[in-house]
Amino acid sequence: MRIKLVLLITCCFLLVNSEAYAISKKKLNDRIERYNNYLDEVMEIPDTEIPSNLLKSCKGILIMRQYKAGFIFGVKGGSGVALKRDKETGKWSAPTFVTNAEGSFGFQIGGQAIDAILLIMNKSGVESLLQAKCKLGVDVSVAAGPVGRDAEAKIGPDTAFLVYSKAKGLYGGISLEGGIITQDNKANKKFYGKEVTVKEIFKGEVDVPEEANVLIKTLDKYCN
Numbered sequence: 001m002r003i004k005l006v007l008l009i010t011c012c013f014l015l016v017n018s019e020a021y022a023i024s025k026k027k028l029n030d031r032i033e034r035y036n037n038y039l040d041e042v043m044e045i046p047d048t049e050i051p052s053n054l055l056k057s058c059k060g061i062l063i064m065r066q067y068k069a070g071f072i073f074g075v076k077g078g079s080g081v082a083l084k085r086d087k088e089t090g091k092w093s094a095p096t097f098v099t100n101a102e103g104s105f106g107f108q109i110g111g112q113a114i115d116a117i118l119l120i121m122n123k124s125g126v127e128s129l130l131q132a133k134c135k136l137g138v139d140v141s142v143a144a145g146p147v148g149r150d151a152e153a154k155i156g157p158d159t160a161f162l163v164y165s166k167a168k169g170l171y172g173g174i175s176l177e178g179g180i181i182t183q184d185n186k187a188n189k190k191f192y193g194k195e196v197t198v199k200e201i202f203k204g205e206v207d208v209p210e211e212a213n214v215l216i217k218t219l220d221k222y223c224n
Contacts, residue, residue: 028191029211032095035063035081036215038115042164043222050117050164051147054155055223060084060093060120060202062129062161062181066100067113079184082129083219084120084202090223092216094208096201097187098129100179116165119145125160129181130198136161136179 042048055061064080078100084093120126128134136142140160155162189195196206208216 023187023190025190028097028187031079031097032081032212032215034065036218038065039063039117039215039218039222042117042166047147048164048166049147050119050145050222052222054119054121054145054162055219056090058085058119058121058162059087059123059126060129061219062098062118062120064098064100064116064118065113066116066179078114079187080181081215082120083216084126086204091204092208092219093204094201094206095191095212095215096129096198097184097191099182099184099187114165116163117145118142119162119164121155121159121162122157124158126202128160129183130202132183134181136181142179 043050060083062080062082064078066078080098080100081095082098083095085091086093120129124140128140131139134140141156141158142161142163143156143159145162145164146155183198185195188198188201191209192206200206
């Protein structure tokens, strides 16, 4: 049994690191397509659908896939993409890539893949992604995303991120950890063919690549 657990942890660890280090334009395009499919999946199921009024009022969106594995000591990592929404025009920026990776300690066992959508609800949430590193729940506040027509009334004014997530796999126990989001400058350089900053992307100074249009069209569909 212990051998199987070790193998499971090793596989998850290798999967996380293969995404982090083996960056190619095709892999980045595949990520965007995967995030787009996940957004469609979430919005087409009544029990998980994000209220359209929250999508219309959000300042941006972050879509991620995170991997967890652990047997006493754990490893967590993943990747994602963030887009800012212009307050005046309602248009989405080009995407910026992010990563999430850290260790944890606690009573834990098993492995898990977690897809998550984080709505950016205020200025602090947007500014946190302009930093090299942001710890969710510490640097900015995070809350579980509400559902239903009165969802907006349930959100505190200081809430920076609303999280909608779905887990695949088995993960049991309690671990002491916080989600750390970091800029993925290598992925951005590979995707855009040059060095760009998150600030430039969010300010609309970077053209939206054709590969990102499918995700933006999907976001527009659910915001209207």
